[in-house]
Amino acid sequence: MIDFRLYMLQRLSALIMVPLVFGHIAVMIYAVQDGLTAAEILGRTQGSIMWFLFYGSFVVAVSVHAAIGLRTIISEWTAMPMRLVNILCWSIMAGLLLLGGRAVLAVTWLGQAPGVLS
Amino acid sequence: MPDGSPKPETEQRSLRVKVWRGSGGEGGYETFEVPRQPSQTILDVVTWIQQHSDPNLTYRFACRVGMCGSCAMMVNDEPRWTCRTHVDRVLKGDELRIAPLRNLPVIKDLVTDMDPFFDKWVSAEARHHPTADRHSDFAAITPDDPHRLEASSGIECINCAVCYAACDTVAGNPDYLGPAALQRAWTLFNDARDEDGDAILDAVSGTGGCHNCHSMGSCAHYCPNELNPMTAIAGLKRATARRFLTGRGKRKPS
């Protein structure tokens, strides 16, 4: 049960994710090898528009990509009515955006991030 | 896959053949004893049962040489063209199980209703869209033209629906157009004389369209003519994506 626009959106979100995944892995290796502390990492990421955009677009791409993929899997493997599948997958996307967005803000927002409890 | 040279006959004298009997959704297997014969095909077995055991057995065939595509059935749970499938090739033990093609409604016994299969060819716009008339010049197409080669790779389809029966995506999504119809659409899309590539791409982009294909290749594995509908479907996916991104539909012949 695939809608062609969703199919394209899923491919495009995958394309966006590819360099971000490699970037993320490179950053992790760098941070671990250099033995950076959490405070040092936050010192570099907080207030940085670059890191906000990097991880922000990552979160958006992941949320879109995962929700569309799950929509296909659920519609093929269960007898759930399509309306319900759509509602469920919109909710999954919203949940991923919320969780991911909160994490991005915690890491890149200068000072106390809005809506983030320390 | 066409059967290779026949293997040596077994010593066996007879076969136990379970044949699906019934109509609509109802029915069950009935067992027949069938004498073993040299170079016996599955169609020979079914014909023997109808001629010697039960004249009510309903099945379909025409050419007996792998041309017409009407004799396909499930043999030991796999779709096969029965006129060119030797018993030797598929026999496990001394038992055969023969059933109507999967993914299609059963009319009676081994005969399925092929309408849904062919209706989907129409839904996929897998039909010629001509604009030329009798005064037009011939379309000059060289044999090595890449589009001609793409088209050529699918034209030997005999409409047997073996691929359709093999496709799990058809089983899970009754709207899915299926490998044969999509392969035909791709063939026409590559035909320089077909003038409505956009109609084809629209038709294969719906909820039952080519993008549902999982590319696992059961269709190519079972196609008796060794065609590869999966590759054709991949071509349609590329063409629809290209049109989405660049607005360019059918490529003009080179």
Ligand code: SF4
């Ligand atoms: S490759 Fe696609 S069309 Fe072929 S059997 Fe698999 S899902 Fe069906």
Ligand code: SF4
């Ligand atoms: S593609 Fe192959 S299996 Fe499918 S209908 Fe044509 S000949 Fe039969």
Ligand code: FES
């Ligand atoms: S009877 Fe014609 S293909 Fe088998």
